[in-house]
Amino acid sequence: MNTCPQAKLEMQILLPKDVVRKLRAPMLRAGRREIGGMIMGEDLGDQRFRIVDFSVDAVSGTRSNFVRNAAQHDQALAAFFDRTGADYERFNYLGEWHTHPSFSVHPSLQDVHAMQDLVDGSGGVRFAFLLxxxxxxxxxxxxxxxxxxxxxxxxxxxxxxxxxxLEP
Ligand SMILES: [Zn+2]
Structure with a gap:
């Protein structure tokens, strides 16, 4: 097994509490069904990234699987670029997220394969996070x-x- 060069750097993903708060509502509504989408964020430098926004597809998932609707999420990404002034170096697509209401938060084999297809594919994505x-x-x-x-x-x-x- 070859090790990832990034693993040696102290990479961190920061998740602000207000983003967690926004994630909770669709998660509660979905109950035992998996939901998910894309995560968008800010490159803070030194291998640190902050999740600042996400898209949600609340209808495509089942109890044990989630594959997002691509077209809907492209629109969400375009809107994110608009809001962040098309500053792609700093604000960009970070990866994917989905829920495991009935399982541990560890990626399933299917999740690993889907993400590897994403970064090994022809879509121009060389790295991506999975939350x-x-x-x-x-x-x-x-x-x-x-x-x-x-x-x-x-x-x-x-x-x-x-x-x-926003809290003191
Ligand atoms: Zn999964």
Whole structure:
């Protein structure tokens, strides 16, 4: 098994509390069905990325699988670029997210294959994060993040919950 070069750097994904708050509502509504979409974020430099927005496809998933509707999410990404002034170096697509309401937040074999297809494919995506989340007992937000890089095995990445910047 070859190791991912990024694993040696201390890569971090920051997840602000207000984003978690926005994720909760569709997660609660979906119940035991998997939902998900894309994650968009900010490159903070030094291998740190902050999730600032996400798209949601609340209808395509089942209890054990989620594959997002591509067209709907392209629109969400275009809107994100609009809002962030087309500053692609700083604000861009970060990867994918979906829920595992009935399973651990570890990526399934199917998840790993889908993400590897994404970064190994012809879509121009060379690396992407996969965030998997679930609500335990309807409120406790649990999540994992993995980094997928073209030609490498997936690597777990530290996910850091950020305090709400609006709170004192
Ligand atoms: Zn999954």
């Amino acid at each position: 998997i989340a679930r609500l335990r007992w309807h409120w406790w937000f649990e999540a994992s993040t993995h980094l997928f890089v073209q030609g490498h095995v997936p690597t777990p990445v530290d996910l850091i919950l950020e305090p709400d910047m």
